[in-house]
Amino acid sequence: MQEVSDRNKNVPSQALNLEIEKANYFVSAARENWISVVSFIMFILAWELICRFEIIGPYQLVPPSQVVSLFIDKFSNPNPDGALLYQHAIASLSLALVGFVVAVIIGVPLGLFMGWYPGVNMAVRPLFDAIRPIPPIAWIPIAILWLGIGTTAKAFIIFLAAFVPCVINAYTGIRLTNPVLIRVAKIYGASNWETFLKIGIPSAIPMIFTGMKLSLNAAWTTLVAAELLAASMGLGYMIQLGRRLARPDIIIVGMLTIGFLGALMSWILTKIEARFASSRRLT
Amino acid sequence: MTLSKRGMAIIAPVVSIAIFILLWGLVSLNVSADFLPSPLAVLKEGIRLFHAKISGTSLIGHIGWSLSRVLIAFGLAIVLGLPIGLYMGWSRVFEKIVSPIFEVLRPIPPIAWIPIAILWLGVAEGSKIFICFVGAFVIMILNAYTGMRYVDPLLIDAAKSFGATRTQQFINVAIPACMPSIFAGVQNALSMSWMCVLAAEMVGARQGVGFIIIQGMDLNKPSMILVGMVIIGIVGSLLAAALRWIERLLCPWRRELV
Numbered sequence: 001m002q003e004v005s006d007r008n009k010n011v012p013s014q015a016l017n018l019e020i021e022k023a024n025y026f027v028s029a030a031r032e033n034w035i036s037v038v039s040f041i042m043f044i045l046a047w048e049l050i051c052r053f054e055i056i057g058p059y060q061l062v063p064p065s066q067v068v069s070l071f072i073d074k075f076s077n078p079n080p081d082g083a084l085l086y087q088h089a090i091a092s093l094s095l096a097l098v099g100f101v102v103a104v105i106i107g108v109p110l111g112l113f114m115g116w117y118p119g120v121n122m123a124v125r126p127l128f129d130a131i132r133p134i135p136p137i138a139w140i141p142i143a144i145l146w147l148g149i150g151t152t153a154k155a156f157i158i159f160l161a162a163f164v165p166c167v168i169n170a171y172t173g174i175r176l177t178n179p180v181l182i183r184v185a186k187i188y189g190a191s192n193w194e195t196f197l198k199i200g201i202p203s204a205i206p207m208i209f210t211g212m213k214l215s216l217n218a219a220w221t222t223l224v225a226a227e228l229l230a231a232s233m234g235l236g237y238m239i240q241l242g243r244r245l246a247r248p249d250i251i252i253v254g255m256l257t258i259g260f261l262g263a264l265m266s267w268i269l270t271k272i273e274a275r276f277a278s279s280r281r282l283t
Numbered sequence: 284m285t286l287s288k289r290g291m292a293i294i295a296p297v298v299s300i301a302i303f304i305l306l307w308g309l310v311s312l313n314v315s316a317d318f319l320p321s322p323l324a325v326l327k328e329g330i331r332l333f334h335a336k337i338s339g340t341s342l343i344g345h346i347g348w349s350l351s352r353v354l355i356a357f358g359l360a361i362v363l364g365l366p367i368g369l370y371m372g373w374s375r376v377f378e379k380i381v382s383p384i385f386e387v388l389r390p391i392p393p394i395a396w397i398p399i400a401i402l403w404l405g406v407a408e409g410s411k412i413f414i415c416f417v418g419a420f421v422i423m424i425l426n427a428y429t430g431m432r433y434v435d436p437l438l439i440d441a442a443k444s445f446g447a448t449r450t451q452q453f454i455n456v457a458i459p460a461c462m463p464s465i466f467a468g469v470q471n472a473l474s475m476s477w478m479c480v481l482a483a484e485m486v487g488a489r490q491g492v493g494f495i496i497i498q499g500m501d502l503n504k505p506s507m508i509l510v511g512m513v514i515i516g517i518v519g520s521l522l523a524a525a526l527r528w529i530e531r532l533l534c535p536w537r538r539e540l541v
Binding site for chain 2: 032033035036037039040043059060061122123124125126127130131133134135137138139140141142144145146220221224225228229236239240242243246248251252254255256258259260262263266
């Protein structure tokens with residue numbers, strides 16, 4: 001007992017206060033979590049009742065119970081959209097990831113070179129600035145005309161969508177490299193290339209990850225748009241078919257799956273970032 | 284040295300764009316015009332479209348349709364999203380009530396709302412405005428909310444010790460403090476609704492710039508698509524520039540940052 005109070009005496013009071021404040025915040029936040037639970041249950045209940053009493057017709061909205069039963073059913077029943085839910089999901093995911101990975105492989109180095117070498121920046125920047133204001137979705141018609149309605153056109157559009165944030169963030173990241181670090185490297189006799197590899201790139205990594213998160217988001221959004229317009233498989237196709245058949249349950253299951261997978265992918269990227277950033281922090 | 288550098292900065296973009304157009308011209312000579320029209324053909328098509336009517340509406344008319352949809356949706360998103368987001372950041376109880384529903388809906392891209400919007404509101408104006416609204420609304424809420432959460436607690440404490448009421452703290456201290464975050468949100472929200480209007484018009488419309496490029500695809504006329512894309516890019520940048528100008532008028536203390 002004596003020991004404990006002695007230790008407390010040594011702790012700087014400010015840090016202690018901060019700890020107490022933090023603990024208080026989390027305790028009271030946890031105490032208020034029941035509000036969230038109640039609010040969510042109320043929302044689901046209101047939705048169910050609105051549909052049960054047919055305030056909104058069955059061709060516009062179905063109750064959540066029916067959404068859940070369709071979700072379970074879609075794991076074993078390919079009708080009416082011709083594929084199981086996970087097959088649609090895999091089709092969409094693989095397409096989005098291919099476009100995303102290619103965009104990262106090309107876009108990040110391009111952005112880094114643009115940021116480090118003024119010559120590259122001068123040559124590429126004007127073209128990039130001219131193309132950037134055109135939303136990736138506006139490329140869909142010309143991509144279909146050039147590449148047909150197959151996978152290539154969709155991968156191309158997703159690539160374009162994911163490419164721009166990768167370049168911009170890699171560029172900004174390396175431009176924000178602390179000049180003191182660059183000068184230190186120069187004083188110790190590092191060549192420009194070595195400085196680029198060992199100082200420039202590591203200090204750009206947080207921004208690169210921000211760019212990757214943005215471009216994953218863009219890729220996923222654009223994928224849905226491309227699948228709405230031209231596809232025979234995938235989650236975007238599934239919700240479009242749900243509209244044609246006037247089946248709101250299919251649309252809602254598709255929308256929730258799209259949202260869930262998008263959130264899951266950015267969560268995974270955040271985890272990777274946390275691991276990567278902790279092992280090589282440079283500021 | 285500096286002079287020649289400045290000269291390079293002016294010449295380089297011109298040269299790089301010129302080389303690009305030259306390459307485009309060279310490639311277009313060797314492929315059919317149905318695949319890639321020459322830059323000149325695109326320019327001619329642009330001039331032609333300015334005079335001709337595309338399914339009963341002039342090019343300016345189509346731009347007007349798209350813009351009016353975006354601006355209605357954008358206005359609604361600000362009017363509804365801003366108070367919700369700000370209040371979510373201010374009151375923990377309200378945050379707890381709204382956030383579970385918001386967190387489920389937030390990751391769904393606005394474009395994925397298109398099918399259900401058409402089921403709910405038909406293919407007329409309603410569904411298009413709704414989709415642009417969803418896109419802008421989510422961004423407005425998020426930015427207002429984060430802006431409010433990151434308000435310096437010192438500012439609030441200072442207001443408190445000068446005897447400001449809770450409402451005064453909210454309106455006179457907290458809201459002005461999160462203006463920069465709100466404006467960042469407004470910028471993103473506007474470009475998001477510009478993208479959403481294209482998607483909505485491409486899925487089903489008779490007017491608008493999204494309709495023009497889809498019409499170009501259906502008629503197998505790449506020159507029409509390219510004209511549409513250029514117009515989309517120009518209007519998008521003009522919208523962003525207009526917003527930056529408004530921001531400078533409303534937040535003059537941030538002039539040095541813009």
